Amino acid sequence: MVDNNEVSNLSRALVRRRVRRVVRVIREIDVWSVLRVGAVFHLALYVVLLVTSVLLWNVASATGTVDNIESFMESFGWDTFTFDGGALFRNVGVLGFFLAVLGTGLWAIGAVVFNLIAELVGGVRVTVLEEEVVERPDGL
Numbered sequence: 495m496v497d498n499n500e501v502s503n504l505s506r507a508l509v510r511r512r513v514r515r516v517v518r519v520i521r522e523i524d525v526w527s528v529l530r531v532g533a534v535f536h537l538a539l540y541v542v543l544l545v546t547s548v549l550l551w552n553v554a555s556a557t558g559t560v561d562n563i564e565s566f567m568e569s570f571g572w573d574t575f576t577f578d579g580g581a582l583f584r585n586v587g588v589l590g591f592f593l594a595v596l597g598t599g600l601w602a603i604g605a606v607v608f609n610l611i612a613e614l615v616g617g618v619r620v621t622v623l624e625e626e627v628v629e630r631p632d633g634l
Contacts, residue, residue, distance in 0.1 A: 513623050520618045551583075564577065
């Protein structure tokens with residue numbers, strides 16, 4: 495019977511990993527790619543925050559927290575103080591959409607600024623380790 499450790503040692507003997515240190519230079523970031531990734535990221539974040547705000551509003555409404563805040567505000571002298579959930583949701587939705595567009599635009603502007611600075615200074619040097627798997631011939 496063959497032990498699992500023997501099989502593991504045998505497979506390690508057949509496959510040798512070579513690691514080498516390589517210096518790469520990042521000289522340009524594609525602005526169109528940054529724009530697409532930023533748009534997907536910010537729109538996904540927008541949807542998540544919108545759904546979260548609706549869920550939190552429903553929990554606050556069900557537990558009476560909204561009513562407590564309204565009565566607390568009325569204690570300061572307002573005759574009536576109410577939150578309109580629909581109006582709040584619409585306004586937060588519009589504001590969130592504009593913030594998503596603004597964030598995406600800022601990412602694109604950041605990529606353009608990086609490209610301009612990298613052109614002046616020659617880029618950013620990054621050291622990476624490349625791992626290469628080399629199989630040995632069966633006879634060795």
